[in-house]
Amino acid sequence: MESLISKARNGLALFLALLLSVSLVPGKVWAEPSSDSAEAASWTGSIGEMLESGTYVEGEALAVVSDGSAAFASNGPSASLLEGCEPLAQVSEGAYNQAAGVEQVQAYGLDSADGAGDSAVDIVLVKRSGMSTEEILKSLADDASVLYAEPNYTKEVAENEGEALGGADVQSGVSVPGSEKGVPPSLDAGSGEGPEAASAAAGESSKGTSSDEDASSGEGASQADSSVVPVMPADKTNSTMLPKDQMPDLTPYQWAFDSSDVSNVFTGQRLLGYDSNVPGWNDPSSENAAGVVALLDTGVDYHNPDLNGVMMDMSPYAAEIGGGRYGLNACPTDSQDETDSSDDFGHGTHVAGIMAAQWDGHGVSGAANGVKLLPVKISLAGAISTAAAVKGAQYLCDAIDAGVDIRVVNNSWGGNSSSLSFLLMVNALGQRGCVSVCASGNDAVDLDATVRTPTATSASPYSIVVNASGPDASKTVFTDWGQETTNLYAPGGGILSTYPYTRSVGGVEGNTILGSYMPSVIADADAEGNVAYDSFDGSGSIEAYVGYGSDAIKPENLISKTSDSVHFDKKGSLAISGAQLKAGDQGEQDGGQAKHSYAVTLKIPVAQNELAGATNFAFSTLSNTGNYQVVATCAELADESGGSARMVRDEWQTARACPTIGWTQESVDLSDLINNWGEGNGFAYHTDPDGSGYIVMALMYLTSSDYQPQDSEYVYLDCVGLGNCTVPYAYMSGTSMASPLVAGAAAVASTRVDSSLSPSERALEVVSLINGCTTQRSEYEGTCTSGGYLDCSSIDNASSRHPVIYSVAVEGTGESSGLVVLGTSFGDEEGTLAIDGIEAPVCEWSAGKVRAARPDGITSGKHLVKLTTAAGKTCGKTCVIEFSDVPGDIPLFEKEISLEGATFATDAKNCKMEAEGNRLFVFPAHRDAEDMSLVDMPYRECWSYEIDSGSWSKLCDLPIPAGTVSVANHDGSIYVLMRTGDSSLAEQHLYRLDTANGSWNEVGMEEGAIPIGAALVEVRGALLSVGGGEVVEDLSSYDVSKTSDNICKIDLDAGTAKPVGSLVVPRSLASDSEACDLKVAASGSTVYVAGGCRFAEDGSPDNNLETEAFEFDGSRAVSSALVGSSLPSEKKAFNGRFALAADDSSAYVAGYKSDDTNDSFALSRDDAAGLGKRLSYNPLSWPSALVHEGVLYGMGVDELSGGKLVMRATVLPSQPAPGPDPAPSPVPGDPGSNGQTSGSDSAGTEAPKASPGTGDHPCAPFAAGCVLLLVGALTMARKAKDGLRASWRLRR
Secondary structure, rough: HHHHHHHHHOOHHHHHHHHHHHOOOOOOOOOOOOOOOOOOOOHHHHHHHHHHHHHHHEEEEEEEEEEEEHHHOOOOOOOHHHOOOEEEEEEHHHHHHHHHHHOOOOOOOOOOOOOOOOOEEEEEEEOOOOOHHHHHHHHOOOOOOOEEEEEEEEOOOOOHHHHHHOOOOOOOOOOOOOOOOOOOOOOOOOOOOOOOOEEOOOOOOOOOOOOOOOOOOOOOOOEOOOOOOOEEEOOOOHEEEEEHHOOOOOOOOOOOOOOOOOOOOOOOOOOOOOOOOOOOOOOOOOOOOOOEEEEOOOOOOOOOOOOOOOEEOOOOHHHHHHOOOOOEEOOOOOOOOOOOOOOOOHHHHHHHHHHHHHOOOOOOOOOOOEEEEEEEEEEOOOOOOOHHHHHHHHHHHHHHHOOOOEEEEEOOOEEEOOOOOHHHHHHHHOOOOOEEEEEEOOOOOOOOOOOOOHHHOOOOOOOOEEEEEEOOEEEOOOEEEEOOOOOOEOOOOOOOEEOOEEEEEHHHHOOOEOOOHHHHHHOOOOOEEEEEEEOOOOOOOOOOEEOOOOHOOOOHHEOOOOOOOOOOOOOOEEEEEEEHHHHHHHOOEEEHOOOOEEEEEEEOOOOOOHHHEEEHEEEEEOOOOOOOOOEEEEEEEEOOOOOOEEEEEEOOOEEEEEOOOOOEEEEEEHHHHHHHOOOOOOOOEOOOOOOOEEEEEEEEEEEOOOOOOOOOEEEEEEEEEEEEEOEEEEOOOOOOHHHHHHHHHHHHHHHOOOOOOOOOHHHHHHHHHHHHHEOHHHHHOOOOOOOEEEEEHHHHHHHHOEEOOOOOOOOOOHHEEEEEEEOOOOOOOOOEEEOEEEEOOOOOOOOOOEEEEOOOOOOOOEEEEEOOOOOOOEEEEEEEOOOOEEOOOOOOOOEOOOOOOOOOHOEEOOOOOEEEOOEEEEEEEEOOOOOOOOOOOOEEEEEEEEEOOOOOEEEEEEEEOOOOEEEEEOOOEEEEEEEEEOOHOOOEEEEEEOOOOOOEOOOOOOOOOOEEEOOEEOOOOOEEEEEOOEOOOOOOOOOOEOOOOEEEEEOOOOEEEEEEOOOOOOEEOOOOOOOEEEEEEHHHHHHHEOOEEEEEEOOOOEOOOOOOOEEEEOOOEEEEEEEEHHHHHHHHOOOOOOEEEOOOOOOEEOOOOOOOOOOOOEEEOOOOEEOEEEEEOOEEEEEEEEEEOOOOEEEEEEEEHHHHHEEEEOOOOOOOOOOOOOOOOOOOOOOOOOOHHHOOOOOOOOOOOOOOOOOOOOOHHHHHHHHHHHHHHHOOOOOOOOOOOOOOEEOO
């Protein structure tokens, strides 16, 4: 996927500010294309990577085809494939070239949607019975008319967003044990005696004690009880739906729209006044928006009473563009054709209600009133394919062309990969005036450093990427973020919205349920449907006890304290103290995934016949500490005889996940509970001496940490119920919920934009307006471009909008250089600009652009740029600023290696380097904007760099495509260990490269002599293999790492490898991914080993491996030890995600990702000392390094500068300068100099100095400078043709 970064982010993200800035003069501003822009990097070298990167539909591929009508007829080797293809979308060839980086982007996009006069580029779905996806791609690769192709990727998703968000520890931010995909829980029900009783909090009437004998606390434990009879509840399909005319107003529960009064509902977590402040919200007499809002999602249940009145009727357009009355089904099945966009999953219906649910006094209300909803179903039971997404977006383009006024499209889905095809559609929609709003994701990662879907979509000037916040305005535990790649926060935790009136479970026909069970709503409606209910306001009869199971039901364990100030509904709640929770601790659960399990047992009175008619159990709970990751629902079920009972519960991975802090509302289908957790025998129904009956259920608050509740802490329980009446509403959490709120606000903002602007200009204005309608919050600083959350209170007041900095660039050279800051909402009146707190003299100020002289004392490096408007509003942006004449306090390596002529640099990632004589030899891996999961065959060629002349040339292709390579210089020859295939098909070959003519000679090695996945190193005249493992059939991993005899001395003549020692930590070169790359370097007789991946016998990986070292005496490897044990604590994290090189005096770490001012160190067995210079100011992905003739060379991918490959060199102590002498007067923008940034004035003009008074500005020639700045920036975009693949999942 990195190809998109090198294409789209270089060409598009660089100009987000330019494209959105309202201060630029509208019109077409084109850059001169680079001289070699006709040559684009080929996608064909990445087919193996594509096939390994994710799941896809076998026998299908997507292709981007030039001159489509001709190609479909007969031209090209793949003509027969193209003749049978399914057209998905069509864009102009210029639009494709812009997205691919072959051509540059206009400042304001196209005035017309179709790119008049431009050739057509088609996106098609290729299917062929009897052919695999790999065969299809290889066939397409031979056809010159195919610009790019990729598999039709798909991703399965979790059904319930709340269940999917429990993957990070609230306190530490680390992964919760067992939350990793593919790691099954080890189940332990926690049987045994409970803890001793703890004293209750002061002022409470009860104290928790444990029973002397806890016979029911463990799975399978039973108790004989003649009064227990089994009662089977009703099937979930027997529930009834609350009629709309009885539906109460649920808008008080919609905290995201109105938090002006927190005394009503959802109390105990809300921040007073924290909401989106959408103008006129929930006033049925007014409309605040217009046009059509679309959503690419799982469809919409248009029978929902809050949505059926706002659906867009597409019947008049269906004959022309396809689809049905209510949109399009882009993934039809035999039972659901393309005219049926109904929701079979629930996600799309929830999203639709947040955007545009009716304002009618019943149920919920959406953000926008006066709009129509247009659903496009791109999901089949939660799985979204690239083809469906592209086809759906093309449908929206066709609808706009047919006259449908679509202003916004919401995209609450995504994953750890993206697609050039979909980026094309985002731009195509934007050119037609439609803004794309996208969810950032729920992986709790920094998107600036971790590639995900928004890496692509954020590059489009027509997109807005949204993070999620909770009701207390904090970042949710699950949200992704990124200062460069995301824009703002919006409410996304605990969001109430519409839910399907009916839906099939998992897309299975006949397996249907009605709505969701919300006992508080049934109670508010004063309707029948709750057979047992307690709001803990004194009117209910449900009792709660400290402990687990029937034995906990004792007077001394009763929890009696209630709260009148904290409650989920409009009444009170049960307050459970920390002391009581500790008294109910059941210890470890689920094989240690839960360190503590704090149990609260519920005695629920219910008549036997009513229990038999109940379909659901529900509760709401709140923790204001955020220390509990999971709330497990437990039930006492009858055994086969019916005379005994046992407690069972859901396990860690299937239990309800808790938000960071706030109310969790959970509903459980009783029939599922019985069938999944028990043996189908029903509840254990107890009868008291007075004849009344009850059942026993429990909640277990689980934590993955050693956290124990404080005595003063409280957990609250509210709205516990059993019932059989449901409502078409539900609570969900995720960035999926934050994104549609912003989409609705964008529809509101669209009514504030000048209608005389072109469609693309209107879309850009909406994006700029939304980014300005934010309120800063310190917690968000540095995590999104705005540093704030959506606050529409300023939507009609430009002066009160929040400023946002998009980019900072250097203008001019030497002492005269200055800064150009682009953004929005700066105001027309001059404010102030500061760099690291030092004021920069302003020479020109406008609403979208500021020019300033360079402040005294500012050097090159990362700086905080802070802008303050005349109205006192501030914004900041941390970015790299490089001045040609002033190095940083920790300067960069003094020589920047020009990559001119090195065409591999456009899509290179993990490059391996070696040297011989006057040349460096580079083996690049092709990159693909993926999260660096295992990939296949990225290594295909070898490049040569002449040190003296500074020139690049391709030396040769590799003899075989390789998945991983390891390189070493031995006796003046370059040896390359190449690995092909994976799993049981893996093969390994050792070759010697003839550097004079680029020919290869395979070294005949005995089969299995060198452990699979080993790395090469030359030490004391010997060639060693280090690490590696053995291939094991039926494992998805590459190998099982050898635990001993994994250091071998290679005998090239005999073709053998003799074990000479063992590593402290077994490890392998598992893939070309950054996290699994095994790095080995020799300093004298000391060999340093870093990174790699350790695979256990079951195939489970561990890539967090500490650096180690050993000594080689010529015949044995001895004194192996972990280096980190003697390093300073802050350096013990050296775990392989850096470059490693060595000479006779030291080993060197380069490109280390840390907060340290150094990113490069001299490393010994007992110390790590900073070099006092950096390989890069920004963190690098896939860094690699080499020491040759006293010079340290380093290279890596700078993701924050558009994904470009950078290469620098530095002279180590007492060594000559690297390569040719630098030019005495570096040319601005020259990649061989260390001067200008991408925003440099390409003409090298002198930047203005600050005006000494109120007279003439020294910035008078501003217009010419602006044009030069724009042209210089635009020409930096890289050429590329190969695209991205996609693996989508809902952003829930």
